[in-house]
Amino acid sequence: MAAIITVSSSSPCGRAFVIYFIEIPHIASPKICSKPVSCRCIKSDNILQEIADSSILEAFTKAEMDSPSPRKFVNSAPVYASRRFELPRVFGRAVLSDFGSAVRGDEKQDHDAQPNVYRSPEVMLMTEWSYPVDIWNVGVMIWDLFEGKHMFNGNDPDGKGYSTRAHLAEVIGLIGPPPSDMLKRGKRSHEFFTEDGKLHLRVLSCLA
Numbered sequence: 001m002a003a004i005i006t007v008s009s010s011s012p013c014g015r016a017f018v019i020y021f022i023e024i025p026h027i028a029s030p031k032i033c034s035k036p037v038s039c040r041c042i043k044s045d046n047i048l049q050e051i052a053d054s055s056i057l058e059a060f061t062k063a064e065m066d067s068p069s070p071r072k073f074v075n076s077a078p079v080y081a082s083r084r085f086e087l088p089r090v091f092g093r094a095v096l097s098d099f100g101s102a103v104r105g106d107e108k109q110d111h112d113a114q115p116n117v118y119r120s121p122e123v124m125l126m127t128e129w130s131y132p133v134d135i136w137n138v139g140v141m142i143w144d145l146f147e148g149k150h151m152f153n154g155n156d157p158d159g160k161g162y163s164t165r166a167h168l169a170e171v172i173g174l175i176g177p178p179p180s181d182m183l184k185r186g187k188r189s190h191e192f193f194t195e196d197g198k199l200h201l202r203v204l205s206c207l208a
Helices: 013-022 055-066 121-125 132-147 164-175 180-185 201-207
Strands: 047-049 071-074 077-080 094-096
Touching: 121 132, 121 164, 121 180, 164 201
Parallel strands: none
Antiparallel strands: 047 094, 071 077
């Protein structure tokens, strides 16, 4: 998807796409995956959208004929500026792509994974995790598609960009702290929480 679908810019299409996406019964077809899979990298860039409304192709062609896209030549080859499709009246199938980072979902993992803004608490704390982290990933991504902005940014107050402590602080500020059993299992829990489960001051500073 070249652009985020938002309620303000594409209603009711934005709502229709999100509702359709939520209702997809399976992320990966069992014909492709014989074992449960954790995709680890679900983001809008990796979702291919079938074109079910052919009128957007006709409109695209007409727009290009009426007002050709700017172009330049690089090594004698023409390079054209991109042109956006119009928003479709109906949506086709959504297909998840890019399984280069996928791992088996029936085996526990504890390494770092997922796009930064979609990382689940299990991944951030380095507890053992499996395909349920994809559910968190999809849920947060759907919010982004629907609202046109990130639910969590993870921008650290120190101005150096994304950090796990800032991301955790945002999650805790919205839904509260992780359960105690998760903290006990997390290899990084001690970096952000005291032994009795309270946030370290350096994490609290991100909530200010």
